Amino acid sequence: MNDTSHGTFDPRTLAAPEQRPTPGNDHSVEVANLTHGSTRHTGRAANVQSVAKIAPYGTWTSPIGVELVASLGGGPVWTTLVDGQSWWAEARPAEGGRLALCRTTHDGTTREVLAAPWNVRNRVHEYGARPWTVISTPAGPRLVFTHWDDQRWYVLDPDAGGDPVAISPEPDRRHGYRFGDGVGGPGGTELWCIRETVTGDAPTDIRRDLVAIPLDGGGEIRSLVASHHFLTGPRLSPDGRRVAWLGWNHPAMPWDGTELCVADVRPDGTLGPHRVVAGGPAEAVCQAEWDGNDTLIALTDPDGWWNLFRVDVTGAERPVNLAPTEHDLGGAMWKVGMRWFAVLGGDRYAVLRSGRLAVLDAKAGTITDVDTEPPLTMWQAELDAADGVVLGVAGAPTRDTAVIRVDLATGALTEITPQPDDLPDPAYLPQPVARTFTNPHGENVPAWLYLPTNPEFEGPAGEAPPLLVHVHGGPTASVSGGFSPSVSFFTSRGFAVVAVNYGGSTGYGREFRERLREQWGIVDVVDCAAVAQALVAEGSADGRRLAIRGGSAGGWTSAASLTSTRTYQCGTVMFPILDPLLWTDKGGQTHDFESRYLDGLIGSLPEHTDRYVERAPANNAGQLAGPVLMLQGLDDQICPPVQADAFMAGLAGTGIPHAYVTFEGEQHGFRKAESIMAAMAAELSFYGQVFGFTTPGVPVLELRR
DSSP states (O other): OOOGGGGGOOGGGOOOOOOOOOOOSSOOEEEEOSSSSGGGOOSSSSOOOSEEEEOOTTOOOOSOOHHHHHHTSOEEEEEEEETTEEEEEEEEGGGTTEEEEEEEOTTSOEEEEEOTTOOOOOOTTTTOBOOEEEEEETTEEEEEEEOTTTOOEEEEETTTEEEEEEOSOOOSSTTOEEEEEEEEOGGGSEEEEEEEEEOSSSTTOEEEEEEEEETTSOSOOEEEEOOSSEEOOOEEOTTSSEEEEEEEOTTOOTTTOOEEEEEEBOTTSOBOOOEEEEEBTTBOOOEEEESSSSEEEEEEOTTSSOEEEEEETTSSSOOEESSOOSSOOSOOOSSBTOBSEEEEETTEEEEEETTEEEEEETTTTEEEEOOOSSOOOEEOSBOEEETTEEEEEEEETTEEEEEEEEETTTOOEEESSOOOTTOOOGGGSOOOEEEEEEOTTSOEEEEEEEOOOOTTEEOOTTOOOOEEEEEOSSSSOOOOSSOOHHHHHHHTTTOEEEEEOOTTOSSSHHHHHGGGTTOTTTHHHHHHHHHHHHHHHTTSSOTTSEEEEEETHHHHHHHHHHHHOSSOSEEEEESOOOOTTTSSTTTTOSOSTTTTHHHHHTOOTTTTHHHHHHHOGGGOGGGOOSOEEEEEETTOSSSOTHHHHHHHHTTTTSSOOEEEEEETTOOSSOOSHHHHHHHHHHHHHHHHHHHTOOOTTSOOOOOBO
């Protein structure tokens, strides 16, 4: 619940922690190292030495370079089982950041279904919706997918190959229609999906409905329903007589309140009136799937935690929690089509609990973790299941994410996509430590701490490492302790990194999530500073070398922290929000999905205009605690570059060291290999210049004043 005491706490009272002397960097001494010897070497990368050099933190050389970070910057998404075979999309930074589509074949080999330049993405809600499906048609299976360049649906016989054929119309304006989260309609002759229609020039001029598109490309597109301003894709019951979907309206976000809707499918393919069977203004259903013709299984949170409920769509009984637990089994629906659970049959369901795969047994009311070998601790919301086999995407602190199949009957695990050949030796990868800190209000602040890790180096006695406080985006999201190439890039050079799940993060129940309600720019700032100060106090970080970094909402918190506290010496701000008044439906500088997000994060307008003005980093640039590095994609439709442009232009002539690096062709976040490399190199050079040490292996970033 909202803690009104946050409103009276001034983050400017968070002074810099006690200062520690920073050793020079003009010497290095070799010493025996019994704990970081060659016994940890697996032969995947460098030859780990049996002795370590003593060298100042931040100056260590590392085999984890910017090229390696970029090559590991992709990963699988949108997994699905099709006729027992594994399918997935795969990010390709080296191919301009496109999403390729891959599958396994019946002989066990893997092949790419769509070669470049096909890019299996879409712009639904700007973050994207599930971009592909395979439909069983009278003529056989058909792959249907959206292509980024024109946002149209295409169809292809996945076995015969050939050229994909567009089945949705070409709009009058670029990306005038956006589609996603499709399924086969009754009889397999239509695609049922979300359609976004651009109705004007403002980014909020969007209309949505669920539509039916003939798979043969002929005939008119039929509108099925437009129950809410925002919609997920339809889900048809096994007998095709009912359809379900989720809907919500401004100013709610999907983690605030959604409605689970059901309508009957008439013989002519139209829908009858819909009825709401779960959800509401203060209950957020994040996923629903059919388990029989009259029953939906829904992840929803009427009791404050995303638990699994059985919903009788006939109304004969109230929704039933299948295994009550004070764990979030669901999450924030940033992309339409995310899947936190899958139906196994026999009242059993594959679920995600604290990042691990588990099986929920509704008859016993239990949730049991699935042990795997190797241990996989971080599963993504990409679950699918059929015939006792679970398909998903998972990783671990020293393993990159991969497409994984688990046979629940035998426990057999198959890694469909192998680990990258250039994955760093585990000796260079930090083991994240789950920590819980306390903010000034006595509230818990979870975080993941990554300590400097490099078997070739040790820091000087008495010296604490520089600390990067990483702020996740969202802000209604979270960070988990999995493998991170960018984190390892810094820890292998002698930095400590702490990733903070500040108040408002997901995974800790609705009460924790709503700690940020109307307190954005306060709670997040206070929590991150409290973690940094605690690490300095215990000797895990150097109080003279603290930086904060984050992108999107994390960019806001980073900028707000630098302009409202004296905790940090510098910060990296990536594709941020800097003037929240402009980042609203009235300000006109953001997209429709989040244009009313700030109603909940800061307050409704115009009655709370003063909050927007007071908290805006754009209005407080003169109070910057130190140098700032800004990274921005020039094609960003979520956080357009206009705010970063103005903020950085205002620093000219102030004497505050700063740098502004922009990226042509990048949207929200960086997908291209060359962009990732440039961003990482710039950030490392920036910290070295501010903290006073050399950063070998990267060009010197020019800092202006």
